[in-house]
Amino acid sequence: MTLINILDLIGTFVFAISGTLAASEKRFDIFGALFVASVTAVGGGTTRDMMLGATPVFWMIDTNYLLIISLAVSFTVLFKEKVAQLRKTLFLFDTMGLGVFTFIGLEKALLHDISPAIGVIMGTFTAVLGGIIRDTLCNEVPLIFRDEIYATACIVGCLVFIGFSFLGVSALICTWSCIGTVIGIRLIAIKYKIGLPKI
Amino acid sequence: MTLINILDLIGTFVFAISGTLAASEKRFDIFGALFVASVTAVGGGTTRDMMLGATPVFWMIDTNYLLIISLAVSFTVLFKEKVAQLRKTLFLFDTMGLGVFTFIGLEKALLHDISPAIGVIMGTFTAVLGGIIRDTLCNEVPLIFRDEIYATACIVGCLVFIGFSFLGVSALICTWSCIGTVIGIRLIAIKYKIGLPKI
Amino acid sequence: MTLINILDLIGTFVFAISGTLAASEKRFDIFGALFVASVTAVGGGTTRDMMLGATPVFWMIDTNYLLIISLAVSFTVLFKEKVAQLRKTLFLFDTMGLGVFTFIGLEKALLHDISPAIGVIMGTFTAVLGGIIRDTLCNEVPLIFRDEIYATACIVGCLVFIGFSFLGVSALICTWSCIGTVIGIRLIAIKYKIGLPKI
Structure with a gap:
């Protein structure tokens, strides 16, 4: 199991x-x-x-993936108050998930x-469609159409990867520059x- | 044409x-x-x-399938009052459709x-996604996210099938136990x- | 590049x-x-x-397709007032797109x-699904379920194509009869x- 696999599963957990x-x-x-958790976590990749x-x-x-999503739902349902307090930590992991999902899709x-x-x-x-379907299923206008730089971070991250690849930069550096750009x-x-x- | 095929078409008719x-x-x-009728009837399987x-x-x-859906729509439009009175019968056939669709998808x-x-x-x-898309298209929150034991019946039905298969039970009994469990x-x-x- | 290709790209531009x-x-x-522009333009074909x-x-x-959609979005954002005044012209091109998309899908x-x-x-x-997803994403009931003869035009156009093909009419005439019927x-x-x- 590579580091990317592990980050992918963490991202899946947090998206769920x-x-x-x-x-x-x-x-x-x-x-x-x-x-809704499944769709949010794997809807984009699907x-x-x-x-x-x-x-x-x-x-x-x-x-x-299925296992991780079930764990995430159980965890959230059992420790709802705790999870609510963790919003800042969740946000960081969510951002990391965004970066990793972007790289994996590209x-x-x-x-x-x-x-x-x-x-x-x-x-x-891959990174944003799950959230769009989540909001549509919940009968809301997708948040990311309106409120934040979210997809833009993914787009720039992909461009960094492609630019670096084109310049002959090693795959490892391309990968982490892509993920780092999205997060940054x-x-x-x-x-x-x-x-x-x-x- | 097997009995499962016939029940599948009846289920399609009722979902439509x-x-x-x-x-x-x-x-x-x-x-x-x-x-909307088509999406409800074949959206899950699609x-x-x-x-x-x-x-x-x-x-x-x-x-x-196309033919059956067209018939169901024509029938409902022509005999709307009649269909409204048949709600109890429809519910029974809908439940049967749920069981058969579950088995077919599995x-x-x-x-x-x-x-x-x-x-x-x-x-x-296969059994529930059509209804979820139907409600989303009608700009409603999907009913089955909130109100009833619906998907749960399908999940348990699948587990019965898999458990019985694992124990070496004949395919015929596995199939009907699955469908029967969902309906029950x-x-x-x-x-x-x-x-x-x-x- | 054939005339159909060009009309397809114009249709994509207008749908976007x-x-x-x-x-x-x-x-x-x-x-x-x-x-939303992408989904409207290529959601049906996808x-x-x-x-x-x-x-x-x-x-x-x-x-x-990607290029055309980006151009359409930029154009609309930059010249919003102009585009609003062009509604009649847009309607004509939209109708043409509807005809071409129908033929291409068939x-x-x-x-x-x-x-x-x-x-x-x-x-x-192919012709109507993009608009349906657009409306669903915007949290509206799809317009074409309620208001106008839209999909019906596509259905009749397809039937004309199939009827003419069956009668041995040349492909060129079948094609343009289909598109012309939808538009008409x-x-x-x-x-x-x-x-x-x-x-």
Whole structure:
């Protein structure tokens, strides 16, 4: 198991928590929570795999994802007050998940001989689509269409990866620059309350 | 044509009626009704097939589904009052559809060499996703996230199938125990108004 | 590049403008606009390709679509007032897009050995699903379920294509009769305010 695998599972765990919290605000039952948590955690990667034709999709082959999501939902339901207090920590892990998911989506697209420009979209898609479906299922306008620099961080992270690859930088540095860029931009945007212009 | 095929088509018919009724409450036109009915009836299986890579998806190969859905929409539109009076009968057929769809989804996943744990999800998905998309399209929070033991019946039905298979029970008994469990749990939950705990 | 290709790109451009305008009404930011524009423009074809198993989906192979959508969003954001004044012109191009998308979807399905009856659905799906997802993402009930003869035009256009093909009419005439029928029905329905009966 590589470091990326571990970070991927941590990201899945935290995304699933965010889905469970959204379900809890809507007073869903446990099945609703499991469903929304799953969609938040693996919805982006699932759509990516279906669009690429990389089927059966990733979590159908590796049951770790299912296990991690079930753990995240149980944990959140059992320790709801605790989880609420951890919002700052969760935010950090969520941001890390965003970076790792972006890299994984970009890499998977490139491995399928997709052009780098489309790879940027697939990386961003992998990271943000789960949250978009979560909000749609909860009958809300997707938060990230309005409020924050979120997808933008993913897009820039992908561009850094592609630029560095093009310049012949080693894969390891490309990978971590991509993930680091996503995390960095997101943290700076939150700290200084930077958003995209409304149209 | 096996008994399962026939029950599958009856389930499709009844799910399509439920979609038409939802469309009718929102005052959609006939195309809206056809679309919502189709999504309710085959949306779960379509997503399952796309995630498995079993493409073209099932109803694109077997036009019976399309025919049955058109019949269900026409029937509901023409005999709206009658259909409204039949709610109890419809509920019984809907429950039967739930059981059959669950079994079909589980079996298809297992035939694609998916692990039993993921098979449970695919069975449940096949049965409940159509209703979730129906409610989302109608701009409602999906009913089954909140109100009833619905998906839970599917999950337990799948577990019964897998448990019995593991014990070497004949395929026929596995199949009908799965379908029977889904129907039984659902009927008991409705009769005694049992729901899942809210989170 | 054939005339159909060019019309396809023009249709994509206009559909993306309609997505951008919907995003703008909801006060989304630029990423939200790009996302909604993309979904409106290529969401129907993407779902079609995933259901057919024609993966990676079309816009992942041909980056022109991505480019056109970006241009449409930039254009709409920069010249918002101008675009608002062009509504009549946009409507004409939108109708043309509807016709071309219908034909492309139908043709692609037939090339995958799908039966003509299902081909009608795939053609209609390709043309209308993007708008349905757009409205759902914007937390609105899909407009075309209620208000206008829209999908019906696509269905009749497909039937004309299939009827003419069956009669041995040349492919060129089949194609343009299909596109012309969609455009004609839509224009007449708008001019005389004809809608489908509500159910």
